[in-house]
Amino acid sequence: MTDVAATNAAAAAGPMSSFSMVEEPLDLVRLSLDERIYVKLRGDRELRGRLHAYDQHLNMVLGEVEETITIVDVDEESNAQSVRTVNRKVPMLFVRGDGVILVSPPSRAL
Helix, strand or coil: CCHHHHHHHHHHHCHHHHHHHCCCHHHHHHCCCCCEEEEEECCCEEEEEEEEEECCCCCEEEEEEEEEEEEEEECCCCCCEEEEEEEEEEEEEEECHHHEEEEECCCCCC
16 A cells, blocks of 8 residues: 555544554654654653654654653751652753653544
8 A cells, every 4th residue: 555545544534543554663753743742751851842843863843842850859867858840831942862761642532
């Protein structure tokens, strides 16, 4: 089946059938272009933003980004832990792919 025929068949089958076009991992990312995605990064960082571009290394350009950083502080005397989060909004952000742990596509209503 050609790419055009596969695209037309998926479009005729409905919106959820776009997941049937996923043949390799980066296809799922490709289907999320111009959608809001969730990205978990090393260092207890999380991003939610609109995916504008990506490459095979999972370098990404995100827009309208909400970043959440989780910080765990340990009191050296009492060994007590306190967890706090820092949030910030960034209009445009480049994400280096080697820090990416997880990419979640937008949730789709059934």
